[in-house]
Amino acid sequence: MSRAAAPAARVTALALESLAGPTMLLDGALRVLSASPGVEALLGEPVPTGALATRVLCGQSVDRPIAEALAAGRAIVGTVMRPRRDGSLRALRVRATPLVDDGAAAGWLLALDEQPSDGGGPDAPTRFHGMLTRDAAMKQVFHVLERAARRDMPVLVRGETGAGKELVARAVHALSPRAKGPFMAINCAALPASLLESELFGHVKGAFTGALREHAGIFRSADRGTLFLDEVAEMPPELQAKLLRVLETHTVIPVGGTDPVAVNVRIVAATHQSLRRAVELGRFRADLMYRLRVVPVFLPPLRARRGDVALLTQHLVDELNAAGERHVARVAPGTLAALTRYPWPGNVRELRNALEYAFVIGEGPVLNEADLPPEVTAPERAEETAATAVNAPPELGGSPEAQRIERALERANGNRTRAAKILGMSRVTLWRRMRELAMAHDA
Numbered sequence: 001m002s003r004a005a006a007p008a009a010r011v012t013a014l015a016l017e018s019l020a021g022p023t024m025l026l027d028g029a030l031r032v033l034s035a036s037p038g039v040e041a042l043l044g045e046p047v048p049t050g051a052l053a054t055r056v057l058c059g060q061s062v063d064r065p066i067a068e069a070l071a072a073g074r075a076i077v078g079t080v081m082r083p084r085r086d087g088s089l090r091a092l093r094v095r096a097t098p099l100v101d102d103g104a105a106a107g108w109l110l111a112l113d114e115q116p117s118d119g120g121g122p123d124a125p126t127r128f129h130g131m132l133t134r135d136a137a138m139k140q141v142f143h144v145l146e147r148a149a150r151r152d153m154p155v156l157v158r159g160e161t162g163a164g165k166e167l168v169a170r171a172v173h174a175l176s177p178r179a180k181g182p183f184m185a186i187n188c189a190a191l192p193a194s195l196l197e198s199e200l201f202g203h204v205k206g207a208f209t210g211a212l213r214e215h216a217g218i219f220r221s222a223d224r225g226t227l228f229l230d231e232v233a234e235m236p237p238e239l240q241a242k243l244l245r246v247l248e249t250h251t252v253i254p255v256g257g258t259d260p261v262a263v264n265v266r267i268v269a270a271t272h273q274s275l276r277r278a279v280e281l282g283r284f285r286a287d288l289m290y291r292l293r294v295v296p297v298f299l300p301p302l303r304a305r306r307g308d309v310a311l312l313t314q315h316l317v318d319e320l321n322a323a324g325e326r327h328v329a330r331v332a333p334g335t336l337a338a339l340t341r342y343p344w345p346g347n348v349r350e351l352r353n354a355l356e357y358a359f360v361i362g363e364g365p366v367l368n369e370a371d372l373p374p375e376v377t378a379p380e381r382a383e384e385t386a387a388t389a390v391n392a393p394p395e396l397g398g399s400p401e402a403q404r405i406e407r408a409l410e411r412a413n414g415n416r417t418r419a420a421k422i423l424g425m426s427r428v429t430l431w432r433r434m435r436e437l438a439m440a441h442d443a
């Protein structure tokens with residue numbers, strides 16, 4: 001058979017499947033006009049043209065709610081149970097939409113998918129303080145966090161940009177006996193050493209020009225609570241020594257002051273690179289690493305847990321739907337395939353940005369592949385992006401990353417905040433990477 005000779009009904013079925021997943025078209029009398037290949041795969045048997053749809057879906061027993069809705073010409077979302085080969089049952093979700101012509105149902109569009117079984121099983125999705133996953137390594141992280149949080153142990157979170165380090169820090173705080181106390185966060189890469197010191201430890205009045213009044217500093221503000229030290233590996237050496245002293249003595253000495261002030265703070269630190277490696281390179285004090293790294297947890301990047309992409313996509317689409325600008329009823333299978341292929345150097349944050357982009361670019365109830373940002377759909381680019389994931393050390397593929405950053409800056413007309421959004425990283429991370437890559441940044 002020549003490819004060009006595929007019958008129109010078959011082409012229509014394929015087109016519908018690419019937009020809406022496994023689908024059947026019925027005539028007004030509920031007989032099958034066409035069924036896409038995914039339907040046969042879900043049902044485990046061929047679906048003959050002309051067969052009665054209720055019979056095909058429900059066998060001899062007629063599924064009442066669905067059959068009644070179809071008879072009444074009403075749209076419905078329902079569930080039918082289908083036996084697997086091993087005899088166990090699985091739930092199929094059926095969405096039936098009447099195709100109204102001149103006020104009457106001229107036919108039906110039935111979209112099918114397998115109802116995710118959320119009960120138990122190693123792949124079942126879990127939610128942990130705003131973090132969703134079905135990945136075994138992530139679940140293990142949650143288990144460790146749950147236990148460690150109750151004790152006052154310092155936690156060190158390692159993960160790429162956008163992988164959820166801040167969510168983890170907040171979860172540890174929320175699960176700890178300090179939950180009612182303050183949660184404070186500071187990015188150790190964002191400030192020059194002198195400013196960072198007074199932000200951390202405070203300063204006395206007149207400590208330096210412009211120190212018009214006393215400043216408590218974030219350590220004292222976090223008293224009886226949790227302090228999140230983000231990008232801790234970037235801390236300048238002289239401050240590493242001071243931080244170590246604070247952790248050992250449980251006191252801070254404000255800049256320009258002489259008297260130590262007692263502080264009671266639980267530390268959660270985060271880093272995108274291995275702290276051990278930073279120690280080996282002589283950039284980080286070993287003694288401080290041992291203080292911070294009592295409970296080390298590693299958040300795997302999104303590309304290492306591809307099963308989470310669909311789960312997170314559904315979750316983020318729900319969130320974006322709730323914002324109300326547009327209602328996406330369905331993510332086209334091609335969209336999901338592209339999202340699952342892409343290596344996500346900016347992890348969940350980048351996924352969220354890509355979906356936000358697609359929400360704005362496209363319209364209607366289906367999220368289409370063509371509406372995704374170009375870097376997500378262009379596979380040749382994707383490999384390059386994976387090789388230059390934002391967290392790759394500059395010596396490994398730094399220059400393609402510089403190009404990637406430059407492209408994003410171009411697209412954002414030089415606007416750093418928008419460029420960071422496109423790249424799926426925080427503004428601070430973008431700034432740091434530009435500095436590490438010795439890129440001009442004069443804004």
Ligand SMILES: Nc1ncnc2c1ncn2[C@@H]1O[C@H](COP(=O)(O)OP(=O)(O)OP(=O)(O)O)[C@@H](O)[C@H]1O
Pocket residue numbers: 130131132133159160161162163164165166167168272312348349352425426429
């Ligand atoms: N497992 C997850 N489930 C749901 N949302 C997530 C998950 N992981 C991350 N997110 C979301 O992704 C975004 C980035 O997370 P977060 O700010 O914690 O990342 P990060 O590791 O601190 O990144 P950076 O290093 O750039 O600061 C947030 O919007 C967060 O809500």
Ligand SMILES: [Mg+2]
Pocket residue numbers: 165166230
């Ligand atoms: Mg963060």
